[in-house]
Amino acid sequence: MTGLRSGQVADAAGVNLQTLRYYERRGLLAEPERSPGGHRLYPAETVTVLKVIKAAQRLGFTLDEVADLLAAGGHRHSGPDAGLRERATAKLAEVEARIADLRVIASTLRAAVAAGCDDLVECAAQPCCPIPFASR
Structure with a gap:
């Protein structure tokens, strides 16, 4: 089992742990796998997704709008024109x-x-x- 722990993801994306958990609760981030010890293990792509979320917010998109963009976006393999x-x-x-x-x-x-x-x-x-x- 490999992946990044919560602190590593938060640090790499420039967000705090509360933001990471909040985005997870909102459904902006997929539920991470767990280590045998119960620690969240995020795929490396999560850092990119977090950076995309923050950039979209800076451009004026609300979190609901960001959620729609992510759901329709190519990172979920739904196609290039989303x-x-x-x-x-x-x-x-x-x-x-x-x-x-x-x-x-x-x-x-x-x-x-x-x-x-x-x-x-x-x-x-x-x-x-x-x-x-x-x-x-």
């Missing part, structure tokens, strides 16, 4: 929409700073207040 391109395109559109929203927020905050807004209640009463209060 919808990554479609999912990445959808995520890109979502990120670009958030960036557009953040640009509006940044512009509004710049205008509030430039207008000298120090008190939200006082500012809201002024017609020149740049903050878009819904009840105006």
